[in-house]
Amino acid sequence: MASYVLAIDQGTTGTTVLVLDRRLSPRARVNQEFRQIFPKPGWVEHDLEDIWGSTVSTVQRALREAGIRGSDVAAVGITNQRETTALWERRSSRPVAHAIVWQDRRTTDACAQLRSAGHEPLVRERTGLVLDPYFSATKLRWLLDNTKGARQKAEAGALAFGTIDSFLVWRLTGGAAHVTDVSNASRTLLMDLRERRWDRELLDLFGVPPNVLPEIRASSEVYGTTRGVKVLPDGIPVAGMAGDQQAALFGQACFRPGEAKCTYGTGAFLLQNVGPEPVMSSRGLLTTVAWTVGGETAYALEGSSFIAGAAVQWLRDGLGLIARAPDVEALAKQVKSTGELVFVPALAGLGAPHWRPEARGLIAGIDRGTTAAHLARATLEGIAFLIHDLAEAMRAEAGKPFPVFKVDGGASQNDLLMQFQADLLEVPVERPRMIETTALGAAFLAGLAVGFWKDREEIRRAWQVGKRFEPKMKPVEREQHVAKWRKAVQGA
Numbered sequence: 001m002a003s004y005v006l007a008i009d010q011g012t013t014g015t016t017v018l019v020l021d022r023r024l025s026p027r028a029r030v031n032q033e034f035r036q037i038f039p040k041p042g043w044v045e046h047d048l049e050d051i052w053g054s055t056v057s058t059v060q061r062a063l064r065e066a067g068i069r070g071s072d073v074a075a076v077g078i079t080n081q082r083e084t085t086a087l088w089e090r091r092s093s094r095p096v097a098h099a100i101v102w103q104d105r106r107t108t109d110a111c112a113q114l115r116s117a118g119h120e121p122l123v124r125e126r127t128g129l130v131l132d133p134y135f136s137a138t139k140l141r142w143l144l145d146n147t148k149g150a151r152q153k154a155e156a157g158a159l160a161f162g163t164i165d166s167f168l169v170w171r172l173t174g175g176a177a178h179v180t181d182v183s184n185a186s187r188t189l190l191m192d193l194r195e196r197r198w199d200r201e202l203l204d205l206f207g208v209p210p211n212v213l214p215e216i217r218a219s220s221e222v223y224g225t226t227r228g229v230k231v232l233p234d235g236i237p238v239a240g241m242a243g244d245q246q247a248a249l250f251g252q253a254c255f256r257p258g259e260a261k262c263t264y265g266t267g268a269f270l271l272q273n274v275g276p277e278p279v280m281s282s283r284g285l286l287t288t289v290a291w292t293v294g295g296e297t298a299y300a301l302e303g304s305s306f307i308a309g310a311a312v313q314w315l316r317d318g319l320g321l322i323a324r325a326p327d328v329e330a331l332a333k334q335v336k337s338t339g340e341l342v343f344v345p346a347l348a349g350l351g352a353p354h355w356r357p358e359a360r361g362l363i364a365g366i367d368r369g370t371t372a373a374h375l376a377r378a379t380l381e382g383i384a385f386l387i388h389d390l391a392e393a394m395r396a397e398a399g400k401p402f403p404v405f406k407v408d409g410g411a412s413q414n415d416l417l418m419q420f421q422a423d424l425l426e427v428p429v430e431r432p433r434m435i436e437t438t439a440l441g442a443a444f445l446a447g448l449a450v451g452f453w454k455d456r457e458e459i460r461r462a463w464q465v466g467k468r469f470e471p472k473m474k475p476v477e478r479e480q481h482v483a484k485w486r487k488a489v490q491g492a
Contacts, residue, residue: 002074005452006062007443008055009436010080010164011244012101015054017062018439019073022452024462028066029436030058037098042105045098048086051164052171060231070232075222076172077240077446079247079438080164082187085139087150087212088167090160093175097147099164100139107138114138119205126202128186128193128278128287136163137189137206144207157211163187165241166214172238174227180214181241182297186289191216193278193287196297219246219291220445240445244438245269246290248408249300251441252432253463255456257298258400261437262387264411267351268308270390271300274398283393284352293448293456301398303352303390309411311345311379321372329414332377340365342488343378345386353393354489364488380417385485388424405429408437415467423473424481433466 004027009016014033020026034054037045063070083102088095100106111131114120120131129135140161144151153159160170166180185191185198190208192199198213217223219242226236242250245263249271252261257275262268271290278287278299290300312328315321322328342364349357363375395401405427407418412431422429434440447453453462473481 002072004066004068004072005075005077005443005447006059006073007077007079007439007446008059008168009244009439009442010051010055010078010168012081012084012103015051015058016436016439017058018436018443019062019066019068020440020443024434024440024464026434026436027068028062030062030065032058040106042108044101044104046084046101048088048095048099048167051099051167055168056229056231063231070236073232073236074452075237075239075446075450076226076232077442077444078165078168078238079242079244079442080168080184082163082184082243082245083134083136083139084164085136085143085161086164086167087140087143087147087159087161088170090158090175090178093171096150096159097143100143102134104139105133107133107142110138110141114205122205123189123202125280126192126199127189128280129189130286131189135187135189137202137208141207151209154212155209159212160214161208161212162214163243165243169223169238169241172226172229173224176227177224177238178214179217179223181217181219182289182292183219183242183246185216187243193289196289196292218293218295220293220449222449237446237450239449240442240447242291242441242445245271245302246288246300247441247445248438249273249290249441250444251437251439252406252408253456253460254406255460258398258403259406260391260394260402261406261408263437264308264383264407264409266308266310266313268305268383268387268409270303270305270387270394272394272398272400272402274299274301274400279398281397283397284355285393285397291445293445301394303394305386305390306348306351307345307386308383309409310347311383312411314347315376315379321376326413328376328380329416331373332380332416334373335371335377338374338378338381339369340367340484341370341374341378342484343375343382344488345379345382350489352390354389362488362491364491377416380414381420381481383411384417384421384424385489387421388482391425402427407431408435415469418467418469419472422469422471423478426471426478428471429469430465431467431469433464
């Protein structure tokens with residue numbers, strides 16, 4: 001029997017491939033960056049051939065690093081940058097234009113026009129999302145309207161739309177499968193959140209012909225098998241898919257309602273499993289499908305902080321206080337507290353639950369005794385405060401406390417930050433032994449579909465905590481910190 005699962009994590013700046021054995025031990029991890037295309041200010045594009053090339057290359061290198069053959073792979077799982085919008089020819093499999101990346105803002109005016117026309121309440125109620133160029137629908141409409149002949153070909157059924165998961169499955173299966181999973185479909189503004197199907201009213205609103213759409217499938221099932229991929233033999237099941245943040249939630253084994261994870265990258269994404277029914281937010285959070293596995297669907301609340309690791313990068317690149325991002329912890333530890341210093345890292349405005357795009361970074365409480373160490377510590381604490389505010393909103397919306405708070409991403413390796421996060425949230429923070437939770441989630445979903453793992457309980461038992469941070473701060477001290485933060489954030 002094949003002994004490994006291969007996970008493709010197709011991200012915004014690069015593609016990572018992970019080879020995992022049954023005991024969750026990584027046999028190989030390979031990453032390759034690819035070209036970023038910026039045609040105009042606010043526009044961000046990817047060449048789908050660059051993405052496919054990086055995928056083929058990383059799969060080949062990962063198999064070589066693991067010392068295995070393609071025939072040793074039991075299943076392939078995919079996780080992907082969400083919302084990025086691709087359009088290609090069904091007959092040739094060639095892209096008709098560059099993909100429009102989730103960061104792209106070219107459809108800002110189109111979204112504003114839809115809001116002015118009064119469509120946002122419908123979109124919010126039907127999809128759990130907001131009218132924003134972040135999501136796929138207005139990007140797809142732009143491609144159809146601005147690529148020569150695209151709309152006519154799409155209406156005739158000659159073109160295929162998909163997020164990056166759909167494109168990769170199409171290529172991996174030699175064009176046999178045009179599918180997406182519910183988690184990715186829930187990010188398009190085109191899917192009814194409760195019915196988990198394409199919504200005709202939304203398709204009409206955004207001018208999307210049904211012929212262009214992929215079939216919506218579960219997050220863990222066999223979509224097809226490899227065919228014509230030069231680095232893999234034919235016949236390997238492609239069997240798991242989820243958007244990157246949902247995959248990280250699954251990779252953290254957050255299978256029960258109330259369980260949550262936060263990914264600390266450049267920004268931070270907090271997702272909480274809210275169970276089999278969607279919870280609609282009144283505090284600026286998004287409602288999304290987490291996954292469908294074994295016929296059961298789980299929903300999640302999602303909130304994002306624009307700034308996490310980016311604040312540390314600013315200390316490094318903008319102020320020159322540290323040479324490397326990991327150096328911030330040692331500098332911050334030179335002082336036991338920030339004193340009166342508070343840093344609100346609103347370097348790109350404030351996201352949920354504040355939603356103040358006009359906000360700017362603020363450093364308050366400076367005196368003659370303030371040092372670089374104080375600022376470093378205040379930066380880490382500011383990141384934790386932003387997540388605390390998100391978590392408080394999420395707990396209030398879901399009506400479910402966090403039994404534990406799981407973390408991943410590069411900045412989660414900072415022990416000082418994680419301890420302060422546990423103190424603020426008043427719940428244990430758990431960092432897994434394996435930080436690559438996004439790829440891990442894709443591997444889990446694929447492995448479950450082919451019986452590589454028996455069930456989620458087997459995965460939960462195998463999942464291992466790397467380090468646990470217990471809350472230590474006294475309640476009165478925590479209240480003083482939070483009061484100081486709230487005062488500062490009002491001035492940002």
